[in-house]
Amino acid sequence: MSQINKSTLKFLNDLKKNNNREWFNDNKPRYEEARTNFEEFIANLIMDIAKFDPPIGGLNPKKSIFRIYRDARFSKDKTPYKINLGAHLSPHAAQLHDRAGYYIHLEPNKSLLAGGAYLPPAPWLNAIRYEINRNSKELKKIINSKNFKNYFGELEGEKLKSAPRDYPKDHPEIELLKFKSYLAVHKVSNGEVLSDKFLQYSTKIFKALHPFDNFLNTAIENHRYG
Numbered sequence: 001m002s003q004i005n006k007s008t009l010k011f012l013n014d015l016k017k018n019n020n021r022e023w024f025n026d027n028k029p030r031y032e033e034a035r036t037n038f039e040e041f042i043a044n045l046i047m048d049i050a051k052f053d054p055p056i057g058g059l060n061p062k063k064s065i066f067r068i069y070r071d072a073r074f075s076k077d078k079t080p081y082k083i084n085l086g087a088h089l090s091p092h093a094a095q096l097h098d099r100a101g102y103y104i105h106l107e108p109n110k111s112l113l114a115g116g117a118y119l120p121p122a123p124w125l126n127a128i129r130y131e132i133n134r135n136s137k138e139l140k141k142i143i144n145s146k147n148f149k150n151y152f153g154e155l156e157g158e159k160l161k162s163a164p165r166d167y168p169k170d171h172p173e174i175e176l177l178k179f180k181s182y183l184a185v186h187k188v189s190n191g192e193v194l195s196d197k198f199l200q201y202s203t204k205i206f207k208a209l210h211p212f213d214n215f216l217n218t219a220i221e222n223h224r225y226g
Contacts, residue, residue, distance in 0.1 A: 002044040003196050004106065008034040012083055013108045019079040031068070038085045038106065039065060041199065046089060048203040049102060053210055055091040056102070064089055083107060098124070099220070100213035102206045111193050113202055115209045116157070116183040117216050127223035128216055129164060129177050136173045139215055147208040148184065157181030184212050 011034040015024070024031065043061040050057030066086045072078045090101025098121070103114045117128060132139055142148060143155050159178040163169045167177050186205050192198060 002041045002199055004041055004193050004198060005037050006194055008037045009108050009190060015081060016083040019081055021080055024081055042087050044199055045202055049206055052207050056089055058091055059089055100216040106193060108190060111188045112185055113188060113205045114183060114185040115213050118181050118183060124220045127220045128182060130223055131219035132173055132176050136176060142211045142215055151186050151205050151208050152184040156183040156185050182216060184209055
């Protein structure tokens, strides 16, 4: 069974302390080892998720993993490398924020399993709000379910301070409509990440996430073709 190695988290921890090109080049073999370990884990995770979400099975694990190199052109933080390993699994997304999927983020003491819609583009955000207005009962059933509550707690994401355009301030679902991002986040400890049960555990978390992702993705499909 695929497992995250201690050396993978150790590399990320050391990279955080030495985020410069000279150190990275000197430790390139360690990076390659960590990335290979993560890629093997993602390959197995894809197979497990495909058992309940079949389209995921067609993904290429290598292409699902984010580059470690940062684009610092428009950032005050000029460090050249990300200090995490991450992957987003979604067969329908042309870009990261186009569709909901399964997101895994490995970073010492800050690892998480998550999904949803992070700052979705206007057409998708409008579609989600339209779907909530039309069928809030379904979304509330999902986010109030035992599985969602146990693993993700409350819905997360930035919110507007007032009602979004086209919706009255006294709308019965105004708090759901105010979200600018619709996120489900489950934090995991270093011990959980390094456990030989982490693949099984991640699959269980993502299976609980699946109905939420499906609601968000169905919203844009309904809006597009409805």
